[in-house]
Amino acid sequence: MKAELEFALLNAGNLFCCLGLSLIAPFYPAYAHKFDVSNSLLGLIFGLNPIGGMLASLIVGKLLNHKNQTTLLCLGLIIQAIGQFQFPLLYFVNQKEYFLTLSFIGRFLSGFGGCTFLTPFYASIPQKFPETTDQKMAIVEFFSSFGYLAGAVAGSILYEIGGFSFPFLIFASASIIIALLIKLSFSKSDKILPQKQIENKIGYLTILKDLSILTSFNVIFSMCIAYSYFQPIFAIFFQDYFDVSPIDSGYYMSVAPLAYCFGAFLISKIKLHKQITILIGISVVAISEFMMGPDPLFGIEPQLHLTTISYFIFGFFIAIPYVLTLPSITETLELRFEKKDHDKCISLASGLFNSILSIGEFLGPFLSGLIAEHLAFPRSCSILGLYLILTIILYIPSFIQFKAKVQRKKVLTLDEQL
Template structure:
């Protein structure tokens, strides 16, 4: 991109546009999932995403300047729309197909997300070094496109009537608002690490560039391994979800304090400590992320949302939108803070966001628990009064 005349700011905007359009796409597709059709939305999303990934591989053939920059924006935006459609539809289809094991299924699929994070960088690097810029994108895009016929045959068609409820009603539910804070804080933590951690590792420990990707393995593998476990526990013991949400964020906050570590702790920065912190962070991320979807879904049903594909679409779109907000803000603020105050303090500030969202979630659950306890004696009294009034008639 630099060779084609794009400034660092412009490059950041090109990457940032992906998260922004993913946010918009998630909201729109979540609302109109039933109208469009879940299976069609998933297949169309894969087709768009796979096609523009191939196109991204040939952008280096374009002339430098405005033409190159415009096409970069266009390709990234379309990719975000396709990805938003595919993810929103797939989450809804899975929740519809496995209504009693939503967290277990989503947690199991995170194994493959983790595998993608592990395999992607070394495979992409090998293809790039061996065959040049175009091949990694063309190879990956073709894999996505080849999955379309398979999914056309396998995926069931789910039909449902449009729901009466809106995103606004979902967002204004107090519990959902606090969970939204959890989701954005966690996705911003991931977004923060993406561009900045590699720079810090190269500068601090003088590692060869090829070894930097291995540092991320601790985070990706621990997240992939722990996610199915937390999904299973969330489904089998729903009362544990609130503890996962709270303590997952608090542990994440502690991890970010130790990434640098923050100077006030007077702990020397060491590579083994950094890798250990990333491993713990992967586990805490799985602890917090996996229960969010079923918790939002159960909250929606408790507040009058109908059980069906319409509500699943709203919840899937909402989750995708909140994740995109964090994915957009995390790298943006992270890059700015890294330049101004250094990695150690920047990571601590990022961890503060996770800390505050975890504490806010904890306070909400305490208040909810107190409100439930207060309402129970009143209900018992009312029931006794009703029975007393009816007894003479019964006799």
């Protein structure tokens, strides 16, 4: 019972980490354009959040042990709050240089703090709940997607109520409160890794030598690029093509996270063959990209309902690789390494997982802002769709390799029994 209560509290922290990531999407781009911030710079600002997250994930994944779990969880939420507190200061600046500096610092610290929290959180799931890892991961992704959903919508609502600074003050304060609750609720005996695993020599490169693990990380990398790709350009596309205001665009941007909630919830209720289901998810996401604009080659003019439906399908099916990739990687590691090494491998995999999430979340908005300087929104979505098709092609050999490993494991187990 205690573990479930801790899981609920950590999920609240996870929720606010995701709220912080999507909070600025509806209203910040229009505010930044008042300072003549270009689309490419706007993409870089959005992308600095995951750059901080990447660094934090790699550092925390290596340092994580039974003594510092609670400290890292609390520290992550506090650092994220400090990053959020930078944005209200933008209200007091008039020069573009100061505006950019505070924006860069705020996004970097938010990302660094978020992943300082998320890395020990993700590592705890397969270790504290080994029998229900898939279901727990689906719950985590449900809260994550709800955070993306609520962040865009709540950001729009709070912006209308209290102006530009108000949303940041609210969510930063909430992160600090959750950090204090975690510190007070978790006992010193709580741990993720057994003491004997701390000196284990397994490192990141050891894990990445496996082709199936490498291509699985590539799947989550491509999904992160796809999911974050629309952040800096979606509101502008809706305003230019459909005359939707920046505030109202926040509601349309919540369509994919809402669909993601449904997808993650459904996955938590059914048993699936992970690798095959991941392939199906990537394939449908790739198809939806071509219809998002839609691409001019189809001869269809951009239509609000068509873009919204495609975005909903995109959000629903992208939940599949998001939810199932880390459990799939965990299965592969358990096949490859001895049982005594599993905990250390899972902690390192969590660090890599969150760092790759962060890299993808950086490149998504940065590339979309860069491409938007030269191509219209419909064609840029099709380019992303082609990249996802390449991801599918690269993933198929690892899927075949994984099936062979499972078969060999069964044969060895049978031989040992005989």
